Amino acid sequence: MKKYCFFLMSIGFLALTFGCNVSTIENVQCMSKGKAEIKYFKDKYKAGDKIKIKVETKDLDREDILIVWDGKFGEQYFEKKVYSEDFIFNFPDSISNYSGFASIKVVHCNKILNRKKTYITSLHPKGAIESYLGPKTLAIDQNMESMLCLIPTDKFGNALEITDTVLFNTKYNNMAMQSVSKGIENLVTYIKIENNQQVGKVLLGAKCDDTYIDEQEVAIVQGPMKKVKINVVEMHPFSDQRQLVHLNTDVIYDAKNNIVADGTSIIFVVYENDEVIAQYQTYTVSGIANVYIENPKSTAEWKVSISGAPQKASIRLNFEDNIESIPVRIEKNHLVIGPVIGSLDQYIPDGTEVNVVFNYSISETADIEHGFARLKIPVSLTEADELICEVEINGQKVKLIY
Amino acid sequence: MVIENNFLRYLLPRLAYLIMLVIVLSLLANVFAFFSHANYMQPEKKVKSIYSTSYHVPTTVWDQPQVANGRMLEQFDNAEITRAYQNAWYFLNESLRKKSTVGLEDFFADHLIEEIEKVITKDHDYIEDRVDLDHNIDLHLFSIDKQVAAFKDTNVRIKRKVVNKGSIVYEEEVYKNYEVVMTLADGKWKVLHLKEMENTIKAPDFKNEPRFVMDSIVTYVQSGESEYGKAAKVNCKTKPLKGYHKLMPGETLYRLSKKYNVSVKQMMKWNKIANLADIKACSHLRVVPQQKDRKKIVLVTPRVEREAKLKIRKVEKGESLFKIAKEYNLQPSVLKEANGIEDIIISEGQILEIPNLLEINRSKINKLKGINYYPQDTPWWDFWTAYDSKIIRKDLLTIKKLGMNTIRVFVPSDGVIPGLQFNTMLDKLESLLDECETLDLDVMVTLFDFPVSFDLSYYTKSERQLEGLLTRFKDHPALLAWDLKNEPDLDFKLHGKKKVIQWLSYLIEKARVYDPNHLLTIGWSNPESAINLSKELDFISYHYYREVSSLKLDMLKLREAVNNKPLVLQEFGIPSDRKWYKPLGYSKDDQSEYLSEFKKEMEANNLPYMLWTLYDFTDIPTEVFGHKRWATNKQKYFGLIDHDGKKKPSYYIFSPESAK
Structure with a gap:
């Protein structure tokens, strides 16, 4: 029993002393005295080539070695037991599919015994060329450029080498096709497309060996307007809100004398006494913009211009008084105003406001209806010795002393 | 009750015995833990595998050409592409480490993911654990419509460890060049093509090298078999023979080593000295080897370069x-x-x-008298979260009154303390440094406090923290030195020595880049560990919680081992933790006596020191020291001032008032 207890205690003590050790990643306790040299490993391969190497070893008999392929995305490991001093090792076929630098190493017992480098070149281009075009619309005279970037690849998806070239073809409106050959740098090649003087499109094509891109195009649209002139098409020069002023522009051109695109936004701005009182947005059709503006209700002097026009295009519009006469009379405690006749010998618009001040103290307001307005004279004034009525319509005043 | 069943009669006593055995072993374990090292931290808990790109922030430098093909790369696009490219590398590294393609789809084109799958799905147990540390990007093209970016990434520094079933197969650091094309697809920048190119550029030299120049001393080594190894004769009357020196009272081997340009170790070997304490006065010590066996060599030691121009x-x-x-x-x-x-x-x-600031700091090291500092009510975990500048000022004045010229403070790793924003903590550190500047106190700042990860995946995150701290404070006049990690040797057991040392080496290299003005050290938990990385550090710091009697010998051994680099005893002390239930603990008088002897010994040997610590603490954070009260309790009693704010007898050991 005593022996048994002692045994248990010993186990417990040992467990206490060593059992709690946490395992850590440390180097393997292995010292390599062997040597290895990689042979038959070329400086250059083509993508997809079979790669085999000869490894000459010394003092590695029956040892496990590791052959490592170090590619762009990391390492691939191949274990090998050495049975003879020299042996041939075949890498898997797919290992050379991807172009670029790669290295191989022979590792034994935490030691890199030999290391060699190689370069895998891409093949001839195959398949569609990856292309990136943008912007796809350029406006004239805006210092705009577009760019066509191409990344030709081989059948494994490898971008081509710096030695490869791409032929770019560009064709502007009614102009001869231009060809330019450009090399590949940093896996890409590109051309720039500048905006031309003419509205239209640029057709783009590219060729690398027997591979092509789908035809691409860049639209060249009109630039912003350069010269604008405002014309009065029709105008009733009186302050009559039932009337409209019809304005339009001459044909608007861009800097290169292209008619601006249909739908170009034109904003007419109306100023009165240098203050903006209204803005009207309209769009061009065939380079011309039209606008209809309501006449003012009272005498006014307007300036109309186009917002954003490079040259200040503006016209001045004068609206005269629309009221010919304001007859006023008193009928049974009522002040009757009318008929109020306008410039075309018609009643002024219904709803026109009439302001009346009785004896300089009492103000009343009424609206014109069918040429007349009717106001009740305040009770306090019906018995007064004198009644003075000041009548004002659209700024025009008459005075009645009764 | 009579137990009639024979089986039970057999089993029960044995069960009872086993239970007793477990209890006894448990008690033994706790006693062992109780007497283990004072500052031993909780081992890091293994974190479940997660993906977090915030841990991967490698140094990425763009060489922006004045005229780019296409258009100029604006700041916003630059940041977007950089982050996406760094994340692509992060997920590539993770895919190799975890053998999974999780996350790649957001950063790589489909055909590249297929390529990566071929690399990671091989039928073996090898795992490539790696990290990319530096990228130097030279932009070739940024398309006008901001859809394509093509660039060269040169001298990509990759650290790699290949592991098989828990063992490292090999490790290496490589520099690679790549050509890269990225495209913007569905609002995300993705790597469309990546090709490794030949690296014709020589890998950059470590930027810390210019900081060092080589000091050389001529010394001798034994060539082949010889008669060396004779014990020294002791004779006070006779003159020493040629090649010998008669040791006079007060002389030390160290002094002889300086005089004769040989190492202490060699002299000990030549004279068969096993223990320095055994040397007697009038010993005739061989200080130069015999001519026929002498082989002269030059020992080259790096030291910090002095600035030539004044x-x-x-x-x-x-x-x-x-x-x-x-x-x-x-x-x-x-x-x-x-x-x-x-x-x-x-x-x-x-x-x-x-x-020169560096020279000033060097000269200050030899005069260093300091103290490890935490406020009394908010030590360790709570120092920065409950930072109170009024309390700090009061404490700093107390330290100043004690005649100390330096404090040591600890900056935790980012993310260790929940709720503590790293930049907010740096603001508080600045306030502390400013306060110390006004009081003419120097500060040694210990970085990466509390457990950190030493994994490769943590390197770039560590570097960014280091950069944030060092670049911000490199010109602060109150800063004396950077202590890169507290007691990293205690992490050797859990993480492996090599892994910890590699991480520290990397930090040293980077610290030299981010702050060339300040000295670097590491606070090792004992003098034996302080030999690690001694060549790379500016002065050697170690902690000593042992008997006073062994202090000198251990110090001499260390000084010898580190080629006489300056030493700093960065922590020492004993707790005054005697209680009725702990009669074997030290009393306040014991503590005072211990520190008094310690101080004498340090001053006699010109050993700069930093005491642990100013205060006794009431609360010891369990996050740092665990839940075992018996193991953490003594941490409460190392101070010079007790829980009630009363000065303990040990206070007067250091106070200049007591000297009067």
């Missing part, structure tokens, strides 16, 4: 000493001392020598 500055009209000191980020007292100015008055036209 800066001078003419005082202009109306300038004060304080203004000029501020201009060069110096404490006025340093400028005064360097120029032998008695008071603060300087005159127009006076020429002042502006001392």
Whole structure:
């Protein structure tokens, strides 16, 4: 029993002393005295080539070695037991599919015994060329450029080498096709497309060996307007809100004398006494913009211009008084105003406001209806010795002393 | 009750015995833990595998050409592409480490993911654990519509460990070049093509190298078999023979080593000295080997380079000493001392020598008398979260009164303390440094406190923290030195020594880049561990919680092992933790006696020191020391001032008042 207890205690003590050790990643306790040299490993391969190497070893008999392929995305490991001093090792076929630098190493017992480098070149281009075009619309005279970037690849998806070239073809409106050959740098090649003087499109094509891109195009649209002139098409020069002023522009051109695109936004701005009182947005059709503006209700002097026009295009519009006469009379405690006749010998618009001040103290307001307005004279004034009525319509005043 | 069943009669006593055994073993374990090292931290808990791109922030430098093909890369696009490219590398590294393609789809084109799958799905147990540390990007093209970016990434520094079933197969550091095309697809920048190119550029030299120059001393080694190894004769009357030295009272081997340009170790070997304490006065010690066996070699030791040019500055009209000191980020007292100015008055036209900050700090190390500092109510975990500048100022004044010239404070790793924002903590550190500057106290800042990960995946995150700290404070006049990690040797057991050392080496290399003005050290938990990385550090710091009697010998051994680099005893002390239930603990008088002897010994040996610590603490954070009260309790009693704010007898050991 005593022996048994002692045994248990010993186990417990040992467990206490060593059992709690946490395992850590440390180097393997292995010292390599062997040597290895990689042979038959070329400086250059083509993508997809079979790669085999000869490894000459010394003092590695029956040892496990590791052959490592170090590619762009990391390492691939191949274990090998050495049975003879020299042996041939075949890498898997797919290992050379991807172009670029790669290295191989022979590792034994935490030691890199030999290391060699190689370069895998891409093949001839195959398949569609990856292309990136943008912007796809350029406006004239805006210092705009577009760019066509191409990344030709081989059948494994490898971008081509710096030695490869791409032929770019560009064709502007009614102009001869231009060809330019450009090399590949940093896996890409590109051309720039500048905006031309003419509205239209640029057709783009590219060729690398027997591979092509789908035809691409860049639209060249009109630039912003350069010269604008405002014309009065029709105008009733009186302050009559039932009337409209019809304005339009001459044909608007861009800097290169292209008619601006249909739908170009034109904003007419109306100023009165240098203050903006209204803005009207309209769009061009065939380079011309039209606008209809309501006449003012009272005498006014307007300036109309186009917002954003490079040259200040503006016209001045004068609206005269629309009221010919304001007859006023008193009928049974009522002040009757009318008929109020306008410039075309018609009643002024219904709803026109009439302001009346009785004896300089009492103000009343009424609206014109069918040429007349009717106001009740305040009770306090019906018995007064004198009644003075000041009548004002659209700024025009008459005075009645009764 | 009579147990009739034979089986039970057999089993029960044995069960009872087993239970007793477990209890006894458990008690033994706790006793063992109780007497284990004072500052042993909780081992890091293994974190479940997660993906977090915030841990991967490699140094990425863009060489922006003045005229780019396409268009200029604006700041916003630059940041977007950089982050996406870094994340692509992060997920590539993770896919190799975890053998999974999780996350790749957001950063790589589909055909590249297929390529990566071929690399990671091989039928073996090898795992490539790696990290990319530096990227140097040279932009070739940024398309006009901002859809395509093509660039060269040169000298990509990759650290790699290949692991098989828990063992490292090999490790290496490689520099690679790549050509990269990225495209913007569905609002995300993805790597469309990546090709490795030949690296014809030589890998950059470590930027810390220019900081060092080589000191050489001539020494001798034994060549082949020889008669060396004879014990020294002791004779006070006779003169020493040629090649021998008679040791006089008060002389040490160290002094002889300096005189004869040989190492202490060699002399011990030549004279068969096993223990330095055994050497007697009048010993005839061989100090030069015999001519026929002598092989002369030159020992080369790196040391910090001195700045060749001495800066001078003419005082202009109306300038004060304080203004000029501020201009060069110096404490006025340093400028005064360097120029032998008695008071603060300087005159127009006076020429002042502006001392080099690195040299100042070096000279300060030898005069260092310091203390490890935590406020009494908010030590360790709570120091920065409950930072109170009023309390700090009061404590710093107390430290100043104690005659100390330096404090050591600890900066935790980012993310260790929940709720503590790293930048907010740096603001508080700045406030502390400013306060110390006003009191003419120096500060040694210990970085990466509390457990951190030493995994490769943590390297870039560590570097960014280091960069944030060092670049911000590199010109602060109160800063004395950076202590890169507290007691990293305690992590050897859990993480592996090599892994910890590699991480520290990387930090040293980077720290030299981010702050060339300040000295670097590491606070090792014992003198034996302090040999690690001694060549790379500017001075050697170690902690010592042992008997006073062994202090000198251990110090001499260390000094010898580190080629006489300056040493700093960064922590020492004993707890006054005697209680009725712990009669074997130390009393306050014991503590005082211990520290008194310790101080004498350190001063006799010119050993700069930093005491652990100013205060006794009431609360010891369990996050740092665990839940075992018996193991953490003594941490409460190392201070010079007790829980009630009363000065313990040990206080007066260091107080200049007591010296009077």
